[in-house]
Amino acid sequence: xxxxxxxxxxxxxxxxxxxxxxxxxxxxxxxxxxxxxxxxxxxxxxxxxxxxxxxxxxxxxxxxxxxxxxxxxxxxxxxxxxxxxxxxxxxxxxxxxxxxxxxxxxxxxxxxxxxxxxxxxxxxxxxxxxxxxxxxxxxxxxxxxxxxxxxxxxxxxxxxxxxxxxxxxxxxxxxxxxxxxxxxxxxxxxxxxxxxxxxxxxxxxxxxxxxxxxxxxxxxxxxxxxxxxxxxxxxxxxxxxxxxxxxxxxxxxxxxxxxxxxxxxxxxxxxxxxxxxxxxxxxxxxxxxxxxxxxxxxxxxxxxxxxxxxxxxxxxxxxxxxxxxxxxxxxxxxxxxxxxxxxxxxxxxxxxxxxxxxxxxxxxxxxxxxxxxxxxxxxxxxxxxxxxxxxxxxxxxxxxxxxxxxxxxxxxxxxxxxxxxxxxxxxxxxxxxxxxxxxxxxxxxxxxxxxxxxxxxxxxxxxxxxxxxxxxxxxxxxxxxxxxxxxxxxxxxxxxxxxxxxxxxxxxxxxxxxxxxxxxxxxxxxxxxxxxxxxxxxxxxxxxxxxxxxxxxxxxxxxxxxxxxxxxxxxxxx
DNA sequence: GCCGTTTTCGGCCCGACTGTTTTCAGTCG
Numbered sequence: 001x002x003x004x005x006x007x008x009x010x011x012x013x014x015x016x017x018x019x020x021x022x023x024x025x026x027x028x029x030x031x032x033x034x035x036x037x038x039x040x041x042x043x044x045x046x047x048x049x050x051x052x053x054x055x056x057x058x059x060x061x062x063x064x065x066x067x068x069x070x071x072x073x074x075x076x077x078x079x080x081x082x083x084x085x086x087x088x089x090x091x092x093x094x095x096x097x098x099x100x101x102x103x104x105x106x107x108x109x110x111x112x113x114x115x116x117x118x119x120x121x122x123x124x125x126x127x128x129x130x131x132x133x134x135x136x137x138x139x140x141x142x143x144x145x146x147x148x149x150x151x152x153x154x155x156x157x158x159x160x161x162x163x164x165x166x167x168x169x170x171x172x173x174x175x176x177x178x179x180x181x182x183x184x185x186x187x188x189x190x191x192x193x194x195x196x197x198x199x200x201x202x203x204x205x206x207x208x209x210x211x212x213x214x215x216x217x218x219x220x221x222x223x224x225x226x227x228x229x230x231x232x233x234x235x236x237x238x239x240x241x242x243x244x245x246x247x248x249x250x251x252x253x254x255x256x257x258x259x260x261x262x263x264x265x266x267x268x269x270x271x272x273x274x275x276x277x278x279x280x281x282x283x284x285x286x287x288x289x290x291x292x293x294x295x296x297x298x299x300x301x302x303x304x305x306x307x308x309x310x311x312x313x314x315x316x317x318x319x320x321x322x323x324x325x326x327x328x329x330x331x332x333x334x335x336x337x338x339x340x341x342x343x344x345x346x347x348x349x350x351x352x353x354x355x356x357x358x359x360x361x362x363x364x365x366x367x368x369x370x371x372x373x374x375x376x377x378x379x380x381x382x383x384x385x386x387x388x389x390x391x392x393x394x395x396x397x398x399x400x401x402x403x404x405x406x407x408x409x410x411x412x413x414x415x416x417x418x419x420x421x422x423x424x425x426x427x428x429x430x431x432x433x434x435x436x437x438x439x440x441x442x443x444x445x446x447x448x449x450x451x452x453x454x455x456x457x458x459x460x461x462x463x464x465x466x467x468x469x470x471x472x473x474x475x476x477x478x479x480x481x482x483x484x485x486x487x488x489x490x491x492x493x494x495x496x497x498x499x500x501x502x503x504x505x506x507x508x509x510x511x512x513x514x515x516x517x518x519x520x521x522x523x524x525x526x527x528x529x530x531x532x533x534x535x536x537x538x539x540x541x542x543x544x545x546x547x548x549x550x551x552x553x554x555x556x557x558x559x560x561x562x563x564x565x566x567x568x569x570x571x572x573x574x
Numbered sequence: 575g576c577c578g579t580t581t582t583c584g585g586c587c588c589g590a591c592t593g594t595t596t597t598c599a600g601t602c603g
Contacts, residue, residue, distance in 0.1 A: 025576090028575035263603070266588095
């Protein structure tokens, strides 16, 4: 995808323009950058399909920026960007994560101290040159050094499922403080993004000061960015920032809406308010000085002529229009899955026995699970061959019978996470696959095949009449491994044609399919499954992270086959 | 530079906190 690179250049142009205090245009470039980034079609293809006119259809891209994208596609450069960079030749990317350093500061640091990159900045700070500049002082210099140290230590984004327990702990602690009426998690955590940059907590309390004093003094706090009456911000040991805002009760809805974001969604709501002659901020919706809504989010949306929009949808991908037309999707509810279609056991690389996994699933309220151990190609997990999988079937029969005897209404199904080999054929013979209740196919090798080959490989697996589900359709591991190169729209078309299900993997750092892919599936009528990919009993609780991902992709119960009763689910499979 | 349920021209989101200042610019979300 060239989109990332184009988006980066456009964003950098915005920063350069901001350095010069150019009005409005920075925001235009920023929005265009987001428009390009949010597009699931490669700009190269958009251009090939319809030239400049097609580029102008990308959100926030107009005539001028379309020409710049065209220029990039033809020459690999944007002259305007080069020209701006010549004036202030700074490695903008290096400074991106440094708290408190914005365009104006960068420009000053370059002009006064010739700071071009992080190393220059660190040197200048260590030599005490920064605090002598007008407008700067010892504190700014110290903050810069701390910021550099932090960026060196961490990548900046966190996997939701990995930081959720800590966020929840802080929420509970604040909740029991004297005078605190409620604590709500807002921000990208509430929108259930698969990775989050920070956590935002919204508190209703009679006396803000003690809450803030407690918050900034928590044992895991390593740095206090801000400590005010209504807003405080800290960094935790794990590197994540947490913000707390305290608001009066009558503003709770407006504040929750504001702090939940996304930023673009909020801006659009405010613009809508302005059009109606009102003003929207975190304290409410105002006609002049009179508050006309704000106690609940629902009230704010209704007053603006919209239906209530679930947090997972607030990404400016058409939710406002849908809310106006009362055409929002009926999202799959949390806790509504009936089964789990990808579970590994100690027959391969899981920690627990078939029976233990079944017992945990029963406690979690599920009606069925599919045992999907790896196959022989994945030798390091002692993957199953035809002989061992038959032995496993006998064990599954035994456990099912035992459960039935105890009066449990629960079914363990026979399945496999079968490797898709390089040429798209399967790692187990068709004769075995035919006897499985559920067959999942996975790519576990040759992640770096060229896109054409990788796509063809997976499509061939889909064409196999026994392959029901493609597990890990993108293969990404958040913060660790990029998705492999596949043409997702083409895979989705082929899934429709062959009746193959695509998996939403609920394991927190997997999160295969991305939200935009899920949306494409919903639109195409391709069914999906939400699987925990559990390798231990505790992992079954991850299922709701997959539900979150599904909701972010506008999916309902009708789109997710394991939200259905067992019989209906089985009937859907090949 | 983009965009249109008021607009093809004239608008463009808003407030808290910090660090430097004696009233505010810059940054952030």
